[in-house]
Amino acid sequence: MSDRDSNGDKDIQFQLKAVLRCSSSLDAVSASEFEEFLRDCSREGGILRRGAPPGGGAELLRWGISGSDLSLELRSDRFVRAHDALIRLKKELGRFLARYRIGIRGVEIESYKIAMDWEWSPRLRLKRLPFVREQKQDEGRLTLYLDVDYAALERRIPDRLLRLLDEKRSAASWRGKSEHWELLFESGKKRFLFDKDPTEEMLKRNWISHAAGRGQWIYGPQLTRLFRTFEHILIEEVLKPLGYVEMIFPKLVPWEVWKRSGHAKGIYPEVYYVCAPKTRDPEYWEEVMDYYKVTNEVPLDMIMERIEPVGGLCYAQCPPFWIFLMGKTLPDSILPIRVFDRSGTSHRYESGGLHGIERLDEFHRVEIVWIGTRSEVISHANELRERYRRIFDEILDIEWREAWVTPWFMAQEGKLGLAELKEVGTVDFEAVLPYSGKWLEFQNVSVNGDKYPKGFSVKLQSGKELWSGCSGVGLERWAAVLLAQKGLEPENWSEKLRQLTGELPEVFRFL
Numbered sequence: 001m002s003d004r005d006s007n008g009d010k011d012i013q014f015q016l017k018a019v020l021r022c023s024s025s026l027d028a029v030s031a032s033e034f035e036e037f038l039r040d041c042s043r044e045g046g047i048l049r050r051g052a053p054p055g056g057g058a059e060l061l062r063w064g065i066s067g068s069d070l071s072l073e074l075r076s077d078r079f080v081r082a083h084d085a086l087i088r089l090k091k092e093l094g095r096f097l098a099r100y101r102i103g104i105r106g107v108e109i110e111s112y113k114i115a116m117d118w119e120w121s122p123r124l125r126l127k128r129l130p131f132v133r134e135q136k137q138d139e140g141r142l143t144l145y146l147d148v149d150y151a152a153l154e155r156r157i158p159d160r161l162l163r164l165l166d167e168k169r170s171a172a173s174w175r176g177k178s179e180h181w182e183l184l185f186e187s188g189k190k191r192f193l194f195d196k197d198p199t200e201e202m203l204k205r206n207w208i209s210h211a212a213g214r215g216q217w218i219y220g221p222q223l224t225r226l227f228r229t230f231e232h233i234l235i236e237e238v239l240k241p242l243g244y245v246e247m248i249f250p251k252l253v254p255w256e257v258w259k260r261s262g263h264a265k266g267i268y269p270e271v272y273y274v275c276a277p278k279t280r281d282p283e284y285w286e287e288v289m290d291y292y293k294v295t296n297e298v299p300l301d302m303i304m305e306r307i308e309p310v311g312g313l314c315y316a317q318c319p320p321f322w323i324f325l326m327g328k329t330l331p332d333s334i335l336p337i338r339v340f341d342r343s344g345t346s347h348r349y350e351s352g353g354l355h356g357i358e359r360l361d362e363f364h365r366v367e368i369v370w371i372g373t374r375s376e377v378i379s380h381a382n383e384l385r386e387r388y389r390r391i392f393d394e395i396l397d398i399e400w401r402e403a404w405v406t407p408w409f410m411a412q413e414g415k416l417g418l419a420e421l422k423e424v425g426t427v428d429f430e431a432v433l434p435y436s437g438k439w440l441e442f443q444n445v446s447v448n449g450d451k452y453p454k455g456f457s458v459k460l461q462s463g464k465e466l467w468s469g470c471s472g473v474g475l476e477r478w479a480a481v482l483l484a485q486k487g488l489e490p491e492n493w494s495e496k497l498r499q500l501t502g503e504l505p506e507v508f509r510f511l
């Protein structure tokens with residue numbers, strides 16, 4: 001959605017008071033010359049109206065001179081927003097005053113008010129918005145009193161604020177609707193051989209144990225063998241035949257990456273933050289060490305003062321990979337690019353949603369990334385899905401379904417059109433857990449369009465559109481699904497799977 005589109009059909013009014021501070025007294029310019037200049041700016045087709053339909057644009061309500069200050073009051077519609085008008089006017093005025101050897105030293109914003117139509121909805125409770133001193137909501141109107149300086153206007157803060165309001169509005173109408181989930185495929189029925197919660201059963205058999213952290217497990221030899229077998233299957237059945245090669249993606253993700261991937265817009269409630277010490281000087285940390293030594297307690301407050309958040313732990317796995325390609329131009333002949341990563345853990349703060357090995361704060365995932373032209377990327381997603389299906393049907397021998405889910409960012413970025421075409425978006429693979437009757441997403445296949453190449457400035461030599469896709473295979477989720485449907489006895493697993501796992505290692509016994 002471009003800045004221009006927001007509030008397209010809504011009535012909106014901008015009212016801006018500013019003072020332009022000049023380098024010397026404006027008395028040198030005669031009142032009539034000033035008037036003529038400003039009249040010229042305000043006429044149809046003048047800089048205050050350029051680009052607006054007849055009668056539209058910005059208008060100068062008042063102006064006045066006092067010494068070296070020129071004060072202005074502008075009012076506008078959505079066609080030439082008042083801050084755009086001010087920016088244009090400052091430029092033009094700079095040229096005009098140059099003739100009198102007068103410069104513009106600075107611009108002070110006295111007030112900026114934006115009022116628009118606003119339907120109240122119980123789903124849309126507005127929090128205090130950034131750069132807004134006061135906001136009033138009554139009788140179908142929302143009025144924002146902005147707290148901005150001229151630099152903020154140049155940074156297009158008001159445009160971004162309006163876009164943010166649009167996003168909030170569409171988020172409110174999106175929530176609670178079910179259209180974003182659509183069944184695409186259902187596997188054949190399979191016989192379920194287990195009806196218990198596999199996590200409970202694994203705990204009983206000491207296959208796993210709670211780790212010290214929340215949503216974190218220590219996986220014993222048996223389940224680890226199963227995870228490694230899943231990776232082996234994935235590599236042999238999908239990745240090798242499709243020409244994938246392995247890479248190692250970073251697992252500590254600096255803000256820079258999430259700013260470019262778009263995650264910085266909303267990741268905050270779910271991310272595990274990473275902090276660096278403000279200095280590694282032991283003296284700076286001495287009080288912390290001393291406190292611990294005399295209390296045996298880690299002094300969190302004292303630590304908080306001495307650290308700085310630098311980013312977070314791996315959340316979606318592929319974003320930090322893109323730094324590898326950032327700012328590069330690729331020869332068309334190297335496409336398609338197909339790489340995968342299985343080099344570390346992913347972390348999410350799942351809060352109350354934690355459950356068994358199904359929903360964790362620390363989990364293991366293989367992330368698959370493919371890059372190519374638009375049609376390559378779309379057709380490759382289908383090839384992947386075909387290969388995955390063979391694994392689930394023949395090797396894991398499970399019952400599953402595939403659903404089209406429109407990711408929220410598509411709606412936010414006004415790309416619902418693309419999602420409706422089913423070109424950009426996500427297919428979730430879900431399986432039923434017999435013990436609870438609930439469906440669990442165990443992996444996804446996403447076509448991300450040009451989101452990542454754009455965000456990380458990666459181009460093709462030919463100038464053709466570069467697209468990408470990714471697929472996250474959750475090892476705990478594959479295990480949760482297999483074990484919930486088939487149980488923990490390898491004799492109930494498919495012949496092929498049993499062959500690949502071999503005999504499960506038994507190492508520990510407890511008294």
Ligand code: ATP
Nearest residue numbers: 348350358359360363441442443444472473474477
């Ligand atoms: P859910 O809706 O179950 O929270 P998600 O939509 O957040 O899943 P994605 O962001 O699509 O998941 O992540 C891709 C894959 O990563 C999932 O299909 C799953 O295999 C795995 N995954 C995501 N979150 C977790 C978690 N908390 N615990 C274990 N695996 C996870």
Ligand code: ZN
Nearest residue numbers: 316318470471
């Ligand atoms: Zn990804």
Ligand code: MG
Nearest residue numbers: 270348350353
């Ligand atoms: Mg989730």
